[in-house]
Amino acid sequence: MKSHIADLVTKALDQLAADNILNAGDIRPPVIERARDASHGDFATNAAMVNSKAAKMRPRDLAEKLVAALPASDAVQAVEIAGPGFINFRLAENSLHSLIPQIMRQGHSYGRSQAGAGKRVQVEFVSANPTGPLSTGHGRQGVLGDCIARLLEATGWDVTREYYFNDGGRQMRVLGDSVKSLLDRPHGLILWLTGAGISAESGIPTFRGKEGYWQVGSRNYQAEEMATWSAYQEMPDEVWAWYLYRRGVCRAADPNAAHRALVRAEKHQGDRFLLVTQNVDGLHLRAGNSLERTYQIHGNIDFMRCSRECLPAPIPLPDGIDLRWEKGRSLVGEELDRLKCPSCGALGRPHVLWFDESYDEANFRFQSSIDAARHASLIVVVGTTGATSLPMHIGTIAAQREVPMIVVNPEPNPFSELVRRAGRGAFLSGTAGEWVPELVGALRST
Numbered sequence: 001m002k003s004h005i006a007d008l009v010t011k012a013l014d015q016l017a018a019d020n021i022l023n024a025g026d027i028r029p030p031v032i033e034r035a036r037d038a039s040h041g042d043f044a045t046n047a048a049m050v051n052s053k054a055a056k057m058r059p060r061d062l063a064e065k066l067v068a069a070l071p072a073s074d075a076v077q078a079v080e081i082a083g084p085g086f087i088n089f090r091l092a093e094n095s096l097h098s099l100i101p102q103i104m105r106q107g108h109s110y111g112r113s114q115a116g117a118g119k120r121v122q123v124e125f126v127s128a129n130p131t132g133p134l135s136t137g138h139g140r141q142g143v144l145g146d147c148i149a150r151l152l153e154a155t156g157w158d159v160t161r162e163y164y165f166n167d168g169g170r171q172m173r174v175l176g177d178s179v180k181s182l183l184d185r186p187h188g189l190i191l192w193l194t195g196a197g198i199s200a201e202s203g204i205p206t207f208r209g210k211e212g213y214w215q216v217g218s219r220n221y222q223a224e225e226m227a228t229w230s231a232y233q234e235m236p237d238e239v240w241a242w243y244l245y246r247r248g249v250c251r252a253a254d255p256n257a258a259h260r261a262l263v264r265a266e267k268h269q270g271d272r273f274l275l276v277t278q279n280v281d282g283l284h285l286r287a288g289n290s291l292e293r294t295y296q297i298h299g300n301i302d303f304m305r306c307s308r309e310c311l312p313a314p315i316p317l318p319d320g321i322d323l324r325w326e327k328g329r330s331l332v333g334e335e336l337d338r339l340k341c342p343s344c345g346a347l348g349r350p351h352v353l354w355f356d357e358s359y360d361e362a363n364f365r366f367q368s369s370i371d372a373a374r375h376a377s378l379i380v381v382v383g384t385t386g387a388t389s390l391p392m393h394i395g396t397i398a399a400q401r402e403v404p405m406i407v408v409n410p411e412p413n414p415f416s417e418l419v420r421r422a423g424r425g426a427f428l429s430g431t432a433g434e435w436v437p438e439l440v441g442a443l444r445s446t
């Protein structure tokens with residue numbers, strides 16, 4: 001539409017040249033622009049003002065001659081002269097309707113152009129800072145940024161989309177400094193709380209969902225059904241077979257760099273070190289942490305207890321139990337004999353906290369874990385989602401006491417949320433293997 005108006009104005013200027021009002025060689029190209037104020041119409045031009053000198057006329061007088069010379073157009077409803085000599089054009093209502101067949105004809109290519117002429121342009125968008133969580137605002141910026149990039153591409157630009165991942169600069173330095181200052185202060189007890197995330201890098205599955213089911217007869221039992229006292233009462237040998245299979249999977253895995261780092265931490269920190277773990281895979285003990293300073297709050301798959309609770313403490317599983325238990329294999333009579341309580345002869349049970357049981361002090365160090373959270377001067381939470389109650393309780397105590405907490409996890413979790421709200425501590429996004437050796441090394445220098 002703008003080019004149509006420009007065409008009309010050019011024709012009017014040519015007409016004035018033909019009428020010897022203007023000298024064709026002196027005509028200066030006018031500017032056509034959208035009217036800034038809708039009450040002035042749709043488009044305006046300064047054609048009369050830039051050419052009045054050459055015509056030796058007042059701009060308004062030249063404007064009148066230009067308006068008189070404008071060719072007729074169905075698209076233009078009214079033309080007015082305004083101010084010192086602007087010419088305003090008001091479009092006819094149906095002028096835009098004529099675009100509809102054009103839009104229909106051109107379909108997806110309508111509105112595309114080569115205005116950018118292949119020039120290069122870079123659109124940087126979202127570029128969230130890794131020192132903070134992503135928000136819905138980042139999602140909105142993603143949509144906006146991509147729309148801008150697509151519009152530029154449709155008009156002929158060569159677009160590069162950029163998402164800067166900022167891992168340097170001031171904010172990263174502040175994060176590093178704040179972690180360092182937490183590690184530098186003189187410490188009392190350092191409580192390490194670990195969950196499934198630390199064992200994931202050793203290849204230990206969660207035994208939930210598909211990995212956990214166990215077939216008995218024609219029925220598939222889920223982990224949540226097998227890991228119960230009621231299932232054990234109903235079919236103790238099947239529950240044992242399932243656990244011995246799981247134990248085989250755990251035994252086939254090795255402790256990883258994060259486990260080994262915690263062994264160095266215990267050596268260095270001595271009685272200031274305490275490890276509270278949700279994992280039953282036994283990898284902390286196999287790596288070399290001491291049973292004394294490792295509170296296995298959900299038990300350990302390498303241990304058993306008397307099912308009548310006649311023993312003062314869990315005991316290691318006896319030798320001679322197959323460590324490569326095939327999935328689905330049942331126990332033979334001799335194996336069931338080995339799993340009997342050495343004191344009273346009742347069948348033993350896996351030393352694992354089941355879904356229909358509660359934490360206690362004797363088996364799971366419940367009260368000792370709470371006490372440790374009440375006295376710790378630093379809590380490091382590694383690879384746990386906070387889905388179970390005791391770990392979350394420890395995190396809440398830390399937040400209430402304003403004890404600094406360092407949270408290591410690939411994504412934000414309820415613990416990082418506690419850190420964010422309390423404003424004490426730090427959330428380190430990443431895996432246990434990436435961060436734990438680093439943290440243990442930094443604590444060593446204190």
Ligand SMILES: [Zn+2]
Binds near residue numbers: 342343
């Ligand atoms: Zn017993």
